[in-house]
Amino acid sequence: MSANLSSVRHTRGYDIVKPLSITALLIFMLPLVLLPLSSIFIFGFSSGLQSFWAALTTPDAIFALKLSFVTSFWATVFNLVFGLFAAYVLARYSFWGRNAIIVLISIPTAIPTAVAGFALLLLWGPYGLLGRFLPADTQIMFTPYAIILANIFVTFPLAFGVIMPVLETMNRSLEEASATMGATRWQTFWHVTLPSLRGAIVGGALLTFARSVGEFGSTILVSGNLSGMTQTAPLYIFAKFNEGQVEAANAVAVVLAVFSFVIFSILFFARDWLETE
Amino acid sequence: MKFRNIKIAAVSRLSLVLLVVILTACLPGPVSQPGNRNITVYAFSIMKEALERDIYPSFAAKWKREHGEEVTFSSSYAGSETVTNQIIQGAPADIAILSIEMDVKRMVAAGHVKEDWRAAPQLGIINKTAFVILVRPGNPHGIKDFRDLAKPGIKLIHPDPVSSGGAQWSILSIYGAELIRSESETGEADSEKAVETLRAIWANVISTPGSAREARTQFETGYGDALITYELEGILMKQAGTPVEMIVPPATIMSEHPAVVIERGLTPSKREVAYAFRNYLWSEEAQKAFVRGNFRSVTSETLNRSNPALAEIEQPFDIRYFGGWERAYHDVIERIFGGKVKSSR
Numbered sequence: 001m002s003a004n005l006s007s008v009r010h011t012r013g014y015d016i017v018k019p020l021s022i023t024a025l026l027i028f029m030l031p032l033v034l035l036p037l038s039s040i041f042i043f044g045f046s047s048g049l050q051s052f053w054a055a056l057t058t059p060d061a062i063f064a065l066k067l068s069f070v071t072s073f074w075a076t077v078f079n080l081v082f083g084l085f086a087a088y089v090l091a092r093y094s095f096w097g098r099n100a101i102i103v104l105i106s107i108p109t110a111i112p113t114a115v116a117g118f119a120l121l122l123l124w125g126p127y128g129l130l131g132r133f134l135p136a137d138t139q140i141m142f143t144p145y146a147i148i149l150a151n152i153f154v155t156f157p158l159a160f161g162v163i164m165p166v167l168e169t170m171n172r173s174l175e176e177a178s179a180t181m182g183a184t185r186w187q188t189f190w191h192v193t194l195p196s197l198r199g200a201i202v203g204g205a206l207l208t209f210a211r212s213v214g215e216f217g218s219t220i221l222v223s224g225n226l227s228g229m230t231q232t233a234p235l236y237i238f239a240k241f242n243e244g245q246v247e248a249a250n251a252v253a254v255v256l257a258v259f260s261f262v263i264f265s266i267l268f269f270a271r272d273w274l275e276t277e
Numbered sequence: 278m279k280f281r282n283i284k285i286a287a288v289s290r291l292s293l294v295l296l297v298v299i300l301t302a303c304l305p306g307p308v309s310q311p312g313n314r315n316i317t318v319y320a321f322s323i324m325k326e327a328l329e330r331d332i333y334p335s336f337a338a339k340w341k342r343e344h345g346e347e348v349t350f351s352s353s354y355a356g357s358e359t360v361t362n363q364i365i366q367g368a369p370a371d372i373a374i375l376s377i378e379m380d381v382k383r384m385v386a387a388g389h390v391k392e393d394w395r396a397a398p399q400l401g402i403i404n405k406t407a408f409v410i411l412v413r414p415g416n417p418h419g420i421k422d423f424r425d426l427a428k429p430g431i432k433l434i435h436p437d438p439v440s441s442g443g444a445q446w447s448i449l450s451i452y453g454a455e456l457i458r459s460e461s462e463t464g465e466a467d468s469e470k471a472v473e474t475l476r477a478i479w480a481n482v483i484s485t486p487g488s489a490r491e492a493r494t495q496f497e498t499g500y501g502d503a504l505i506t507y508e509l510e511g512i513l514m515k516q517a518g519t520p521v522e523m524i525v526p527p528a529t530i531m532s533e534h535p536a537v538v539i540e541r542g543l544t545p546s547k548r549e550v551a552y553a554f555r556n557y558l559w560s561e562e563a564q565k566a567f568v569r570g571n572f573r574s575v576t577s578e579t580l581n582r583s584n585p586a587l588a589e590i591e592q593p594f595d596i597r598y599f600g601g602w603e604r605a606y607h608d609v610i611e612r613i614f615g616g617k618v619k620s621s622r
């Protein structure tokens with residue numbers, strides 16, 4: 001994949017632009033990304049590993065992390081299945097209104113997440129369009145299910161966006177071969193199409209998951225923000241920061257930063273590995 | 278190649294199944310399982326310490342002594358207006374503790390709180406606190422009163438009256454203090470002049486955080502020259518070793534904070550413990566706990582003298598100076614602040 005990168009040569013001999021441009025890249029990143037990130041770590045550990053650990057292992061912090069991961073997991077499962085289905089339908093069939101559906105799926109990307117939360121409240125809240133018909137003891141808003149709904153909404157286009165282009169540009173000769181050999185539609189999908197989407201599926205899942213774990217704007221509106229009940233990790237960080245407990249906020253922030261580093265490392269390496277398999 | 282593929286597929290499938298099992302096993306279950314004896318409290322930002330350190334544990338102990346049952350608490354803190362909006366939108370609160378009475382009125386209007394909430398002891402008010410100015414060490418700008426904050430070049434942090442009750446108290450305090458001063462100087466309260474001062478102070482505001490607590494965090498991170506806030510916040514900051522000085526204006530308002538039971542969705546078994554908890558807030562034990570937490574008691578001035586951190590105030594006034602919240606809100610917050618001050622920026 002990267003074999004052709006250096007084949008274009010504008011100069012002969014040593015290319016000074018290469019080290020210069022890499023340095024420039026890093027210098028740009030330093031104040032914009034690297035320093036803010038490192039300040040989380042510096043402040044997170046400023047009063048020692050022990051108090052970092054103590055801040056991280058309070059029941060509320062553990063719960064917040066757990067809630068974030070679990071709600072993000074279910075949002076990912078849903079959006080992956082949906083994204084795969086939508087991409088398959090839209091890549092394989094051409095029909096009137098197809099582009100409109102693609103645009104509709106992509107809308108949540110550009111909507112402020114607070115609006116997403118508010119929209120859910122207006123729909124499912126106790127006084128919402130549909131929520132008013134729910135019995136009082138089966139409300140969805142202000143429960144962990146509301147967080148899952150919010151996560152689904154804001155990460156809706158992500159998995160689809162990763163899978164769709166791969167499916168569209170996929171070489172269809174294998175699928176055709178499979179069909180000629182008498183395979184059913186389902187068999188072809190399961191044994192031919194799906195395996196070649198492995199990279200895109202893993203990529204879409206990780207993106208969706210990572211984005212869900214960090215979701216704040218919509219969750220603060222729909223979750224109720226009760227510590228130990230409906231407070232996710234980003235809400236916990238915000239609450240602790242507002243209470244002036246910067247250390248507690250940082251401990252959880254460090255976990256999320258490390259987590260996102262891990263996710264995107266997997267994304268980077270595993271995708272290459274899965275696609276070349 | 279083929280064999281390897283199958284193996285990888287089997288391993289990844291197995292790990293996926295395992296992951297699902299693990300995650301399903303811990304599908305959001307609350308830290309403390311909320312049974313019938315769980316009280317959910319939504320409170321304005323600065324209530325946190327007093328409630329969690331003192332009030333919750335002592336009420337739980339009392340309930341256990343008297344009923345032999347465990348009571349647990351869950352709570353959420355934000356600006357008073359934010360809390361009110363959350364509850365009106367359906368947040369599952371049993372008790373709300375608010376910074377301003379107007380928020381209770383909004384909840385009454387929305388059918389969440391009984392109309393006779395004032396029939397509770399002390400007209401529903403559980404504690405109070407004074408409004409003060411916090412400045413940097415050495416008071417470099419020589420601030421002694423609210424009107425000094427109108428000097429050009431002062432950078433003031435002031436919570437946002439849209440979301441924070443404390444911010445509204447602060448505006449009432451500035452305006453009232455100016456009226457009282459002109460009254461004592463000339464014998465007549467000069468509202469023109471008071472509006473002018475308020476306008477000049479508001480022009481110096483560099484940031485309007487969502488709650489008093491957020492404003493404090495901003496001030497603590499080194500932002501701004503001065504902060505108007507609850508006396509309690511100043512005391513807590515000093516106790517935590519934050520380098521600030523607390524300026525007590527000669528005339529300042531005593532903010533009064535109501536607590537109400539949220540009737541909507543309240544089950545009969547919860548009602549008992551919710552009302553017991555609300556009534557407990559006026560008990561001597563709870564009032565002492567508030568004073569320990571640097572609030573002022575509403576039931577006994579003797580209690581207030583037992584906490585030396587609470588400042589002596591020359592001319593304290595309260596909401597009755599404006600003729601009650603309804604009029605204060607309409608005349609000062611909406612008409613003067615909203616109409617003449619904020620719009621002039």
